[in-house]
Amino acid sequence: NAGVTQTPKFQVLKTGQSMTLQCAQDMNHEYMSWYRQDPGMGLRLIHYSVGAGITDQGEVPNGYNVSRSTTEDFPLRLLSAAPSQTSVYFCASSPRVSSTDTQYFGPGTRLTVL
């Protein structure tokens, strides 16, 4: 298993541009989520999904959209990039929708918005 994969690893955008961060898992996990990591702030939940076709907002959803058309894929879309969205983005998945489950993280995407 490749686990959780994310592309690209690095990205530089100009203010106002849009882009999609890709996330895929090959473990047939029900739950998937997106976090952003900023210095001194830990990780904050952006959006999450409890199964194909079901998504919901996390702590910091503004400026981001998600969809989950398949169990495997959970892309994160930036609609109009802003410098405040400069961050490291992590995708994670869990086998079940359960607060006891371990979350498996991808390697991250480092995004810079100029």
Place this chain on the structure above:
Amino acid sequence: AQSVTQLDSQVPVFEEAPVELRCNYSSSVSVYLFWYVQYPNQGLQLLLKYLSGSTLVESINGFEAEFNKSQTSFHLRKPSVHISDTAEYFCAVSDPAGGGNKLTFGTGTQLKVEL
């Protein structure tokens, strides 16, 4: 609402010395507790977790954490650290009563092991 406090942003320690990384949480309900580790330029991976039962939980690489309900703490300890333990450590909580898989993270503690 839950919150997690990691008071130490950085902890320098010499190799083979003991270390304690502190974690306190605030919640009006019972929670599950996790420690995740992030090695340089990698994603997070689970170190250990407390769900129920024995308040002392151990990881395979020598770390342990003790759940203390009265002090709302879940400090991480290792009796003798190695250079390879250099990483950032995150404490996190989840809510059994409807929070699903959502984790609330602390701000992280950077452990730097020196020779």
